[in-house]
Amino acid sequence: MSDTPARDLTDPDFRKGVLDVLGALAYGELVGFFAIVRDAEGAPEIGLRMRLAEVAVAEHSEYERLTGRISELGGDPEAVMEPFAESFDAWHQRTQPGSWHEGLMKVYTGNSLAADFYREIARYVDPETQQLVADVLGRGRHVEFAAGRLREAITQDQKIAGRLALFGRRMVGEALTQAQQVAADRDAMTALLMGGGPGGGGADLAELARMFARITQRHTERMEALGLSA
Amino acid sequence: MSDTPARDLTDPDFRKGVLDVLGALAYGELVGFFAIVRDAEGAPEIGLRMRLAEVAVAEHSEYERLTGRISELGGDPEAVMEPFAESFDAWHQRTQPGSWHEGLMKVYTGNSLAADFYREIARYVDPETQQLVADVLGRGRHVEFAAGRLREAITQDQKIAGRLALFGRRMVGEALTQAQQVAADRDAMTALLMGGGPGGGGADLAELARMFARITQRHTERMEALGLSA
Numbered sequence: 001m002s003d004t005p006a007r008d009l010t011d012p013d014f015r016k017g018v019l020d021v022l023g024a025l026a027y028g029e030l031v032g033f034f035a036i037v038r039d040a041e042g043a044p045e046i047g048l049r050m051r052l053a054e055v056a057v058a059e060h061s062e063y064e065r066l067t068g069r070i071s072e073l074g075g076d077p078e079a080v081m082e083p084f085a086e087s088f089d090a091w092h093q094r095t096q097p098g099s100w101h102e103g104l105m106k107v108y109t110g111n112s113l114a115a116d117f118y119r120e121i122a123r124y125v126d127p128e129t130q131q132l133v134a135d136v137l138g139r140g141r142h143v144e145f146a147a148g149r150l151r152e153a154i155t156q157d158q159k160i161a162g163r164l165a166l167f168g169r170r171m172v173g174e175a176l177t178q179a180q181q182v183a184a185d186r187d188a189m190t191a192l193l194m195g196g197g198p199g200g201g202g203a204d205l206a207e208l209a210r211m212f213a214r215i216t217q218r219h220t221e222r223m224e225a226l227g228l229s230a
Numbered sequence: 231m232s233d234t235p236a237r238d239l240t241d242p243d244f245r246k247g248v249l250d251v252l253g254a255l256a257y258g259e260l261v262g263f264f265a266i267v268r269d270a271e272g273a274p275e276i277g278l279r280m281r282l283a284e285v286a287v288a289e290h291s292e293y294e295r296l297t298g299r300i301s302e303l304g305g306d307p308e309a310v311m312e313p314f315a316e317s318f319d320a321w322h323q324r325t326q327p328g329s330w331h332e333g334l335m336k337v338y339t340g341n342s343l344a345a346d347f348y349r350e351i352a353r354y355v356d357p358e359t360q361q362l363v364a365d366v367l368g369r370g371r372h373v374e375f376a377a378g379r380l381r382e383a384i385t386q387d388q389k390i391a392g393r394l395a396l397f398g399r400r401m402v403g404e405a406l407t408q409a410q411q412v413a414a415d416r417d418a419m420t421a422l423l424m425g426g427g428p429g430g431g432g433a434d435l436a437e438l439a440r441m442f443a444r445i446t447q448r449h450t451e452r453m454e455a456l457g458l459s460a
Contacts, residue, residue: 027276033283037267046257046315047308050297053260056267057290060283067280078277085276 009126015073017192018125022070023080024088024182024189025121025133028114029063030081031088035110039103051145055107062136069132083186087178094174095167101153101160102167108146109171112222116215117179124192147226154227165228172219176212183208239356245303247422248355252300253310254318254412254419255351255363258344259293260311261318265340269333281375285337292366299362313416317408324404325397331383331390332397338376339401342452346445347409354422377456384457395458402449406442413438 009015033056040052067077095110097103115137122133154161183190190204193211223229239245263286270282297307325340327333345367352363384391413420420434423441453459 030279030283031271034267034271037264037286038271041261041264041268046312049260050308053263053290053293057287060287063283078280082276 009073013188013191014126016188018129019070019073019075019080020083020186020189021121021125021192022066022073022075022129023077023082024084025114025118025136026063026066026070026077027081027084027088029059029066029136031092032110032114033057033059033063035092036107039097039100039107042100042103044100052107055143055145059111065132065136069129084182087182091174091178095171097167099163101150101164104146104149105164105167106171108143108150109168109219109222111143113172113175113215113219116218117175120211120215121193150226161228164226165223168219168223168228172216176216179212180208239303243418243421244356246418248359249300249303249305249310250313250416250419251351251355251422252296252303252305252359253307253312254314255344255348255366256293256296256300256307257311257314257318259289259296259366261322262340262344263287263289263293265322266337269327269330269337272330272333274330282337285373285375289341295362295366299359314412317412321404321408325401327397329393331380331394334376334379335394335397336401338373338380339398339449339452341373343402343405343445343449346448347405350441350445351423380456391458394456395453398449398453398458402446406446409442410438 009018036052036056036059040049040056043049043052067081070077070080095106097106118133118137122130122137125133150164154164183193190208193208239248266282266286266289270279270286273279273282297311300307300310325336327336348363348367352360352367355363380394384394413423420438423438
């Protein structure tokens with residue numbers, strides 16, 4: 001794999017990879033917005049509904065910044081997001097919260113997992129997109145309130161703790177499954193992430209596996225910080 | 231009913247009535263936001279999901295302006311909205327869309343009905359709140375795209391038309407039921423709407439009935455414009 005292309009937006013392959021990354025992030029924010037609103041709707045108190053609605057709207061404004069960047073790079077947001085819809089929809093389908101606390105857990109874990117993926121991926125894109133992703137990440141602190149609520153519930157009820165630990169494991173497992181699927185399907189993105197090669201080589205797959213291991217490790221640390229066995 | 235209070239925010243009764251109006255509008259926008267997002271989530275195309283998500287976020291920013299005004303008037307938004315939660319939640323519960331087109335119909339009709347109620351009510355509040363409500367109304371044009379989609383579907387399929395006509399009737403019927411309930415429960419609001427009297431007098435009820443008749447009439451005209459028998 002010596003034919004590494006120039007890491008520059010004038011290179012059509014690099015540009016395609018960056019657009020793929022942006023499309024995945026943007027669609028993820030859009031459906032994340034849907035999931036948080038669904039959770040807000042089911043919240044047991046008006047105050048929580050209000051707060052979660054704000055979290056959702058913040059997520060939507062991140063989505064708008066990402067689609068704005070897609071347009072700047074000459075992409076059509078709808079077309080660029082489309083290839084990632086199936087994976088994200090499948091993830092949401094398979095991690096439907098069965099209770100209000102699972103919903104909160106999904107807001108917290110889903111957003112944190114997404115942030116971890118973003119952080120990993122941002123290293124490979126152009127500096128301007130990198131800055132945008134860093135900004136979007138910086139605003140992720142709005143999920144901390146969900147963590148606070150979860151910590152309370154977990155301290156008070158060991159049965160809740162057991163169910164949430166299981167649900168957390170399911171979320172990260174399904175996320176890795178979908179990410180692997182995306183990596184297999186999207187050559188342009190995989191080539192970008194794996195250092196510019198055409199993808200599919202042994203070293204690339206090993207680096208992908210290490211990335212997944214880092215993401216899983218961070219998830220485990222978060223679960224332990226909540227008082228759960230991951 | 232000669233003891234009409236001064237129509238001024240320094241009058242505690244008037245202020246309470248204005249806060250009631252703002253609380254109802256704000257909670258309506260909040261749950262309207264939830265309903266539109268739910269619809270967006272179920273939309274058959276990514277482009278529609280994107281568009282409806284924007285409509286929802288616009289609704290949320292209207293909600294924020296209304297809660298901002300509540301705070302300006304010294305009210306706590308959560309406490310001021312709370313008395314209206316039951317009626318709005320009941321309306322949404324009883325008008326759950328059974329299909330994508332019914333969802334669109336709900337976005338269109340629900341927003342239009344809300345706008346009609348706002349327009350009626352805005353006449354009775356202080357000038358600054360009145361201006362805010364007029365601004366919020368002015369932004370209601372974002373539902374026109376839903377009307378466009380509905381007109382297409384109705385032209386193409388007479389079976390859809392029949393079901394949507396029924397669904398439209400249910401929505402307005404349930405809205406009037408809930409509005410009557412609110413009028414019966416919230417003395418401060420009713421007193422404000424009915425010209426400052428303590429409420430419950432014959433003239434007041436007649437005026438309320440006329441307001442409901444005007445709202446029903448506008449709904450009928452909208453249904454006919456869509457090509458439906460109301």
